[in-house]
Amino acid sequence: xxxxxxxxxxxxxxxxxxxxxxxxxxxxxxxxxxxxxxxxxxxxxxxxxxxxxxxxxxxxxxxxxxxxxxxxxxxxxxxxxxxxxxxxxxxxxxxxxxxxxxxxxxxxxxxxxxxxxxxxxxxxxxxxxxxxxxxxxxxxxxxxxxxxxxxxxxxxxxxxxxxxxxxxxxxxxxxxxxxxxxxxxxxxxxxxxxxxxxxxxxxxxxxxxxxxxxxxxxxxxxxxxxxxxxxxxxxxxxxxxxxxxxxxxxxxxxxxxxxxxxxxxxxxxxxxx
Amino acid sequence: xxxxxxxxxxxxxxxxxxxxxxxxxxxxxxxxxxxxxxxxxxxxxxxxxxxxxxxxxxxxxxxxxxxxxxxxxxxxxxxxxxxxxxxxxxxxxxxxxxxxxxxxxxxxxxxxxxxxxxxxxxxxxxxxxxxxxxxxxxxxxxxxxxxxxxxxxxxxxxxxxxxxxxxxxxxxxxxxxxxxxxxxxxxxxxxxxxxxxxxxxxxxxxxxxxxxxxxxxxxxxxxxxxxx
Numbered sequence: 001x002x003x004x005x006x007x008x009x010x011x012x013x014x015x016x017x018x019x020x021x022x023x024x025x026x027x028x029x030x031x032x033x034x035x036x037x038x039x040x041x042x043x044x045x046x047x048x049x050x051x052x053x054x055x056x057x058x059x060x061x062x063x064x065x066x067x068x069x070x071x072x073x074x075x076x077x078x079x080x081x082x083x084x085x086x087x088x089x090x091x092x093x094x095x096x097x098x099x100x101x102x103x104x105x106x107x108x109x110x111x112x113x114x115x116x117x118x119x120x121x122x123x124x125x126x127x128x129x130x131x132x133x134x135x136x137x138x139x140x141x142x143x144x145x146x147x148x149x150x151x152x153x154x155x156x157x158x159x160x161x162x163x164x165x166x167x168x169x170x171x172x173x174x175x176x177x178x179x180x181x182x183x184x185x186x187x188x189x190x191x192x193x194x195x196x197x198x199x200x201x202x203x204x205x206x207x208x209x210x211x212x213x214x215x216x217x218x219x220x221x222x223x224x225x226x227x228x229x230x231x232x233x234x235x236x237x238x239x240x241x242x243x244x245x246x247x248x249x250x251x252x253x254x255x256x257x258x259x260x261x262x263x264x265x266x267x268x269x270x271x272x273x
Numbered sequence: 274x275x276x277x278x279x280x281x282x283x284x285x286x287x288x289x290x291x292x293x294x295x296x297x298x299x300x301x302x303x304x305x306x307x308x309x310x311x312x313x314x315x316x317x318x319x320x321x322x323x324x325x326x327x328x329x330x331x332x333x334x335x336x337x338x339x340x341x342x343x344x345x346x347x348x349x350x351x352x353x354x355x356x357x358x359x360x361x362x363x364x365x366x367x368x369x370x371x372x373x374x375x376x377x378x379x380x381x382x383x384x385x386x387x388x389x390x391x392x393x394x395x396x397x398x399x400x401x402x403x404x405x406x407x408x409x410x411x412x413x414x415x416x417x418x419x420x421x422x423x424x425x426x427x428x429x430x431x432x433x434x435x436x437x438x439x440x441x442x443x444x445x446x447x448x449x450x451x452x453x454x455x456x457x458x459x460x461x462x463x464x465x466x467x468x469x470x471x472x473x474x475x476x477x478x479x480x481x482x483x484x485x486x487x488x489x490x491x492x493x494x495x496x497x498x499x500x501x
Contacts, residue, residue: 237437249452253449
């Protein structure tokens with residue numbers, strides 16, 4: 001153990017660009033203390049080359065210690081099954097199981113979601129972050145009400161833009177707590193496709209979903225929350241209304257400004273003479 | 274002559290000034306809160322919105338100001354009906370073909386094509402435009418605003434696209450009104466060299482003989498005819 005420790009310290013201190021290939025002697029184990037991990041992993045130049053790609057193995061210690069898991073041991077998430085291989089890395093399937101060992105409910109919901117079903121297209125860290133995880137309610141969390149639009153929008157770009165045109169989107173951007181954001185309608189962990197009859201956003205269930213805030217069920221009967229502002233299709237009337245008002249504003253205000261300038265120049269001219 | 278030049282003329286009665294107060298107050302509140310919501314993704318809007326404490330406070334101010342504006346509009350209609358029943362409604366604010374001719378003549382005057390400008394009555398086309406903007410804008414804003422305030426009720430008799438379009442009508446008409454007030458209206462009553470820093474008629478309801486001669490000569494003639 002001591003030998004390993006000194007070797008790691010030696011490597012961290014004396015080489016500026018530490019590639020893990022040089023440090024393969026370091027045996028990771030599930031009994032390692034956080035302090036020992038950080039002797040190497042707080043080096044910003046610590047990298048590993050995998051498939052000809054340099055991957056950083058640096059962990060921002062200050063940020064990690066501020067996170068909700070800051071007092072936990074590294075090995076409580078990074079479960080070493082074999083030497084040199086981390087338990088989680090970026091493998092989503094192992095990540096969700098690993099998180100699920102504590103966050104069981106979130107994981108069991110996630111297990112049934114489209115995100116899990118769709119080849120784990122989004123896993124825990126995609127929405128919550130990695131070493132920097134903070135409480136969801138916190139201002140910095142990528143999963144909080146306001147920031148989740150950005151987080152979900154990383155993949156669901158079109159829908160996020162359409163949502164931001166809506167009143168719900170604008171209210172949330174200004175910090176509203178009573179206006180819905182992505183997870184309020186779609187769910188957080190158990191996100192289901194709207195084609196799935198069990199989904200909150202399925203055609204059958206939208207009336208009761210909308211009525212949570214809007215009373216009566218009428219609004220949900222023909223709910224169209226996300227639509228494209230295009231000259232054809234559902235968004236067409238909105239597209240043209242927006243266009244017409246843009247031109248109306250340009251023409252009216254343009255005429256008024258010209259009139260004001262004519263008046264002003266005339267007054268200044270006649271005043272001088 | 275001295276007495277004459279010091280003479281002031283009634284222009285607006287108390288009710289008219291009070292309506293202006295209500296509209297001014299509600300319009301300002303609606304414009305500020307409305308612009309913040311419209312430009313919710315701009316950093317300046319997000320930091321300004323924090324002044325209100327929370328979005329819910331900001332939005333409730335918007336709704337309360339809307340109620341004040343509706344009250345002012347109803348007040349005005351009642352005022353017009355009473356004036357009409359008393360036979361005192363002269364319809365001086367009503368747009369006429371003469372206004373178009375005045376506009377043409379005035380542009381000729383302002384560009385230096387003619388030496389003499391048009392002579393206006395109680396309200397020139399410049400003021401009629403303000404009034405028209407207000408009473409075209411208010412119904413549009415109130416109607417679309419109510420649809421958005423009570424979407425569930427509106428949806429019982431309106432198709433979805435009308436409700437969705439109301440968002441963009443409300444934003445478009447709101448922006449138009451704000452830009453008109455902040456260019457046309459504020460120029461005409463504050464920044465125009467004749468009145469700078471301010472035309473005080475909205476406070477006193479009275480105008481001087483000098484202003485009457487200069488701005489509303491036809492109205493002055495009418496008043497003097499009536500006095501005789």
